[in-house]
Amino acid sequence: MFRYLHRPLMAQIHQAIAPAGLIIYETFITENRQFGRPNRDAFLLQENELNMLLQGWHCLHYFEGIKRNPDRAIAQIISQKPYV
Template structure:
């Protein structure tokens, strides 16, 4: 399975055809099959992929996979620092602030995409525990500078109600890309 079009768009806009800085670290949180870990590695990142289950994926050099319960009482990634964090189709509110603490201090990027209220009409997830409220992702990422935000109906690859955002720890002028914009779908 290919990387999410949202993730691809955010990272391609961010890099604008350049390689990430030497030694740049990326985290694919709740990586599932590892599609984003593989994509991040193809861009030149050193990738840490974590999930509660081991996928049947052949990991290339540059990707380290680790089985990890992300919903335990203590944040298992405490003290780890990353230049890029990608999260898709996963939500565990109690550790969101801990996740933000894993971003490197300057020019680190969080790319997040998951389901929101109203998704039950299209399938899983249906529980409010796993669905963002309108605008909730913006609130959770309020300590970052938001470069892109969308919420509402997604039609590709399948219909779903989603929220997605891209935020950075640095300022807008530190990121060189003309393709990054703040948008919202109602």
């Protein structure tokens, strides 16, 4: 999932991923307002929110901050769903 945030879908995303399956997710954080859009709270993650949304999963990669070319503020995660 890239550059999309609709929090009500998170429960369905959790269910859709098979045990031991991976999620790769990247979207914008509140700091992105300095670069333009998206800039509404509904479309921006709060600090550490993406990590918390996947709490209990095995985190393989996490980044939260500013990237250049193009300038953007993002959070990205690769996590593995636990075995049942």
